[in-house]
Amino acid sequence: MNKFAEFGSMVFGDSIMREKLPKDVYNSLKRTIAEGKELDLAVANVVAAAMKDWAIEKGATHYTHWFQPMTGLCAEKHDSFLSPTKDGGAMAEFSGKALIKGESDASSFPSGGLRATFEARGYTAWDATSYAFIKDDVLCIPTAFCSFGGEVLDKKTPLLRSTEALNRQALRLLRVFGDTSTKRVISTAGAEQEYFIIRREEYEAREDLIYTGRTLFGAKQPKGQELDDQYYAAIKPKVKEFMNDLNQELWRLGIYAKTEHNEVAPAQHELAPVYESTNAATDHNQLTMEMMKKVASRHGLVCLLHEKPFAGVNGSGKHNNWSMETDTGVNLLDPGKHPEDNPQFLTFLAAVIAAADNYQDLLRISSASAGNDHRLGANEAPPAIVSMFLGDELSAIIEAILSGHKVFGAEKTEMDFGSGAIAKFKRDTTDRNRTSSFAFTGNKFEFRMLGSSFSIADTNTVINTAVAEEISRIADVLEACDTEEARIAALNEILHDTISAHKRILFDGNGYSEEWVREAEIRGLMNIPSSADAIPLLSSEKNVALFAKHNIFTRQELESRCEIQLENYVKIINIEALTMIDMARKRIIPAVLTYVNMLTDTASKKAKVNLPAKLEMKYVTKLSELCERADEACEDLSRKTGALSGYTNNVFASSQYCKTDVLPAMAHLRALADEMETCTAADYWPFPTYGKILFAIGE
Numbered sequence: 180m181n182k183f184a185e186f187g188s189m190v191f192g193d194s195i196m197r198e199k200l201p202k203d204v205y206n207s208l209k210r211t212i213a214e215g216k217e218l219d220l221a222v223a224n225v226v227a228a229a230m231k232d233w234a235i236e237k238g239a240t241h242y243t244h245w246f247q248p249m250t251g252l253c254a255e256k257h258d259s260f261l262s263p264t265k266d267g268g269a270m271a272e273f274s275g276k277a278l279i280k281g282e283s284d285a286s287s288f289p290s291g292g293l294r295a296t297f298e299a300r301g302y303t304a305w306d307a308t309s310y311a312f313i314k315d316d317v318l319c320i321p322t323a324f325c326s327f328g329g330e331v332l333d334k335k336t337p338l339l340r341s342t343e344a345l346n347r348q349a350l351r352l353l354r355v356f357g358d359t360s361t362k363r364v365i366s367t368a369g370a371e372q373e374y375f376i377i378r379r380e381e382y383e384a385r386e387d388l389i390y391t392g393r394t395l396f397g398a399k400q401p402k403g404q405e406l407d408d409q410y411y412a413a414i415k416p417k418v419k420e421f422m423n424d425l426n427q428e429l430w431r432l433g434i435y436a437k438t439e440h441n442e443v444a445p446a447q448h449e450l451a452p453v454y455e456s457t458n459a460a461t462d463h464n465q466l467t468m469e470m471m472k473k474v475a476s477r478h479g480l481v482c483l484l485h486e487k488p489f490a491g492v493n494g495s496g497k498h499n500n501w502s503m504e505t506d507t508g509v510n511l512l513d514p515g516k517h518p519e520d521n522p523q524f525l526t527f528l529a530a531v532i533a534a535a536d537n538y539q540d541l542l543r544i545s546s547a548s549a550g551n552d553h554r555l556g557a558n559e560a561p562p563a564i565v566s567m568f569l570g571d572e573l574s575a576i577i578e579a580i581l582s583g584h585k586v587f588g589a590e591k592t593e594m595d596f597g598s599g600a601i602a603k604f605k606r607d608t609t610d611r612n613r614t615s616s617f618a619f620t621g622n623k624f625e626f627r628m629l630g631s632s633f634s635i636a637d638t639n640t641v642i643n644t645a646v647a648e649e650i651s652r653i654a655d656v657l658e659a660c661d662t663e664e665a666r667i668a669a670l671n672e673i674l675h676d677t678i679s680a681h682k683r684i685l686f687d688g689n690g691y692s693e694e695w696v697r698e699a700e701i702r703g704l705m706n707i708p709s710s711a712d713a714i715p716l717l718s719s720e721k722n723v724a725l726f727a728k729h730n731i732f733t734r735q736e737l738e739s740r741c742e743i744q745l746e747n748y749v750k751i752i753n754i755e756a757l758t759m760i761d762m763a764r765k766r767i768i769p770a771v772l773t774y775v776n777m778l779t780d781t782a783s784k785k786a787k788v789n790l791p792a793k794l795e796m797k798y799v800t801k802l803s804e805l806c807e808r809a810d811e812a813c814e815d816l817s818r819k820t821g822a823l824s825g826y827t828n829n830v831f832a833s834s835q836y837c838k839t840d841v842l843p844a845m846a847h848l849r850a851l852a853d854e855m856e857t858c859t860a861a862d863y864w865p866f867p868t869y870g871k872i873l874f875a876i877g878e
Contacts, residue, residue, distance in 0.1 A: 182426075187433035189237065191230055191311040191318075199229040212308050213363065213506070223275030230311060231260055231273035234318040242273060244281035244303035245319040247334045248288040249743050251634050253465050254324075256283060257317055278320065279305050288324075288332060301326050306335060309462050312432055321462055330736055334636035337731050338461060341643035342366055344729035348647040349503060349511065349527075351654040355666070356523045363506040366643050367623070369454025370464040370635045371438075373495035374471060375446050375483040376418055378875045381867040382481040386766075390758045391751070392485035392632075393550070396767070396849055398856040399491045400870035403445065410443045417478065417876050418448065425450075425474045432470075434463045444492035445873040454500050454623070457639040464497075464635055480876075486630040487553035489869060494554035495631035499638050502623035503527065503646075513622040519576050522670060529677040530653060531624065532567060534645035535617055536681035538725070539565040539705045540716040541645060542617070542628065545638040547710035547744065549751040551630035555708070561616035561627050563713070564699045564706045566686040568615035574687060580674050581682070614690035644729050653677075710748055711834040717741040745830040749823065752837040756820045756845055760813050763852060766865040768806050768813075771855050774863040775802050798858055805855045812848040819844050 187194075196205055204225045211218045234242065243255040262272035281303040288301070302325055309321035324333035331337060342365060349364035382388050387395040404410075414422065422439050429436040435453035442449050450467065454460060468484055475482040487494035503511040511527045518524055535542065542565045546555070555563045569577065618625045629638055653673055660666040683702040688695060699706060707713040716722070718734070718741045726732040732740070778799045782792035819841050826833035856864055867875075 183430065185427070186430045189313040189431045190433040191233060192433060193310075195233060196226075196229075199233055200226065208307065218279065218305075218307060220275050220279070223279050225275075227273050227275045227278040230278065230318065231271060234313055235260065235271055237313050239313050239316050239318045241316070242277075242318040242320060244283070244305075244322040246283075246303050246322045246324040247461075247465060247634060247636065248324055248332060249334070249740070250288065251334075251632070253469065254283075254288070255317070255319065256281075281322065283324065301332060306339065306458070308339070308456075309458055310433065312466075314432070314466075330739070331732065334634050334640075335458070335461070337640045338458060338636045338643075340731045341640045341647070341729070342457060344647040344731065345503065345643045345650075348650040348654060351658065352526065352650050353505070353523075355654060355657045356526075358505075361505040361507055361509070364503055364511070365506075366457045366639060367454050367500075367502050367504050367510075368457040368460040368635060368639055369452050369500040370460060370467075370629075371449060371451040371498040371500070372464065372467055372471075373442055373447065373449045373497065373631050375444070375488050375495065376421065376448060376475060376480050376876070377446055377483065377872050379476070379479050379481050381872045381875055385866045385872075386762055387755075387758055388481075388483070388488070391755050392483060393488045393553075393755075394490070394869070394872075395755055395759045395845070396762065396852045396856070397490060397869045398853040400868065400873065402870075402874075403492050404443050407443070409441050409445050409447070412441050414439070414441060414448075415876055417480070421475055421478045421480055422448075422450075424477065425470060428470045428474055429467060432463075432466055434467060436467070442493070442495075444489070444494075446876065447493065447495065454502070457501070457635075457643070461634065461636045461639065468632070484632040486548070486550040486632065489873065491869070492873070494560065496554065496560050496627060497629040497631050497633055497635065499626040499629055499635050500620070500623050501626060501639065501642050510622050512619075512624070514573070518573065519579070522674075525576070525580075525674055526653060526670065527650070528573070529674055530646055530649035532684060533649040533652075533677050533681045534642070535565060535567050536684040537649070538641065538645040538722075539684070540707075540713065540719070541641045541722060541725075542626070542638070543705065543707050543713045544717050544744075545641045546628035546630060546633070547713045547748075548630055548633070549710060549748045549755075550632065551628075552708065552710050554630065555628060561614065561690050562696060562699075562706065563628075563708045564690075564696065564704055565616050565628070565684065566690060566695075566699065566704065567624075567684050568618035568687050568690075569685060570619060570687065573619060574685070577678055577682070577685065580678055583675075615686070616690060640731065644725060644731050647729055648725055649677075709838050711745070711838040714741055714744045714748065714834070715831055717744070742830055745834045749830060749833045749837055752841055752845075753820055753823055756816055756841055759845055759848055760817055760820075762866075763809055763813050763848060767852050767855065768809055770863050770865040771802050771806055771859055774859050775799050775806070777863075778802075802855060802858055805851055805858075809848065809851045809855065812844070812851055816841070816844040816848055 196208065200208065204222050207219065207222045208226060210216055241257040241259050243257045245253060245255050248254050260271040260273055283301045283303055303322035304325070306321045306323055311318060311320045313319065321335070323336040323339070325336065326332050345366055346364045350361065353361050353364070385394065387393065426436050435455065436450055437453050438451035440449055441447070452460070452463065471482040471484070484495065486496070505511065512524070514524050515521050543563060554560050616626065616628045618627065626638060626642070629635065656669055656673060657666055660669050683704060686695065696706065718737045723734050723737055726737060727734065778795045782795040782799065785792040785795070823833055823836065826836060856868065861868070
């Protein structure tokens with residue numbers, strides 16, 4: 180059986196549209212997709228009818244406007260195709276109007292103060308550039324989402340706007356370089372997704388995993404990732420079955436799931452797709468995360484997408500591979516064989532360098548969350564410092580531009596393994612740097628700071644907009660040149676001055692090292708470990724000006740997003756703190772006291788027969804003291820979570836309080852509980868330990 184035969188079978192894609200739509204309607208729709216032109220209602224009616232018939236053939240009974248609110252998840256309200264007839268019967272119906280526009284109750288979605296609670300109406304609008312698909316017998320129509328007043332309430336709309344901004348500015352620069360054939364430039368992305376797979380039995384036995392997605396308690400197990408024996412190891416059969424099933428589901432949805440392997444930590448894995456337009460990549464990554472959870476459940480497993488489910492082993496990230504591509508198939512970040520003689524590539528590269536440096540804060544904000552704060556800088560992911568890795572070849576070219584000396588392209592070295600049985604091949608001209616937060620990887624940049632549970636929409640919106648701004652600045656100068664000689668001179672000056680001004684962001688060394696943290700400070704780079712400090716920078720004057728200039732966000736919309744992110748940060752920490760208190764008081768302390776009682780009884784029985792009970796009393800004393808201290812820590816944490824109610828109308832103050840008071844109190848309670856775990860008999864400990872969870876899936 181050809182397992183690829185069903186690829187895209189649940190997608191109303193190009194081949195299906197060509198088959199189902201009249202030629203003139205198909206061409207009109209393709210123009211809308213390619214050029215962003217408005218779709219005529221008459222055309223929409225024909226498309227809707229064909230889409231409905233196709234969906235019903237596939238077993239669908241309902242349709243939904245599938246959108247991505249500020250929760251970071253996807254939302255859907257199902258409506259049946261069923262419509263009543265005059266004779267009391269029913270028929271399937273779906274109009275162009277229903278395809279183009281939907282109405283959703285927006286009252287319970289995050290708005291950051293953009294609307295009053297009683298203002299419930301919101302609108303969804305079809306995004307024709309993203310193909311409709313069928314999931315769970317429902318036709319899902321990708322849409323944008325806004326409030327009754329037109330304010331942006333989702334992640335798709337800003338992403339689409341940023342793509343348009345990048346397109347406008349990139350075309351200006353291409354025209355300067357004599358390219359008159361390119362009609363459109365898009366950004367491309369591919370999200371490498373890390374995740375943990377554990378057994379459902381262990382998951383259901385732990386309230387912290389159920390309520391928060393991570394373990395709030397847990398002593399270090401005897402074996403972790405020290406031996407590096409998990410990375411790229413043979414995939415365990417039960418996990419492989421899950422992966423096979425997942426691939427089939429993703430392929431049916433037209434998702435190019437390509438690479439799968441074990442990651443560094445026990446029970447950790449990765450899935451990587453082929454990269455595509457950022458819009459499609461964002462939709463597909465949201466579907467991928469949903470399918471991971473759904474398919475895992477079928478196999479008696481649970482997929483954990485939290486950035487740090489377990490202390491002491493690597494957390495999970497999401498590597499966002501970003502580039503720019505023309506409608507003629509040219510990757511604008513492909514250096515070619517001789518990048519030193521490729522001024523167009525070097526100009527786009529300079530724009531990306533300047534964007535990363537000027538908007539470090541926005542890149543950090545796009546990876547900010549309470550969960551990701553546990554991962555960034557933990558010797559498993561880049562620190563909360565944005566830096567760029569270019570590699571030996573491009574770094575040499577950059578230095579030559581600064582010095583004014585001619586540089587020659589690096590020669591590829593032949594790799595010889597010393598055995599005739601192994602073929603020789605040419606080594607790449609540059610290595611990869613997995614410790615860099617923003618690394619050049621041949622023809623794209625890999626942004627590695629994202630957390631595993633994140634939507635990639637925010638990051639790509641930031642990159643698109645920041646790069647569009649820097650391209651705009653360059654194009655302004657070059658377009659003003661009257662002659663070719665003046666343009667060449669201006670370009671040389673731009674490259675030199677841009678690289679000189681932003682060289683501080685370039686770093687090819689170990690991004691995990693403490694030395695780099697100190698050097699970054701000397702260079703004047705931002706280091707913002709806490710999301711509570713990073714998120715408020717979103718609405719700074721610099722960032723408001725950037726997004727307003729390119730029509731991405733208004734000031735009010737930026738301020739609302741800032742409030743939503745801070746509120747989410749506070750709510751997550753509050754839920755975690757309350758869960759800790761509940762688990763400690765109802766599970767851990769009672770379990771330990773039961774164990775202490777058993778030890779006391781044993782000591783008493785020994786005393787009756789004149790046997791020493793020194794060992795038992797040692798643990799009775801230690802655990803009794805730890806229980807008392809844990810109870811005091813619960814009281815302290817309870818007081819501090821209660822104090823959050825005093826910051827109801829000030830999310831900035833409450834987020835700072837969480838950072839300075841609540842998080843340290845949580846860490847203190849955890850330390851006490853984890854110490855108790857190491858001294859309590861396994862049969863008495865109230866939930867599965869790290870060793871049980873991480874190594875439970877057998878061969």
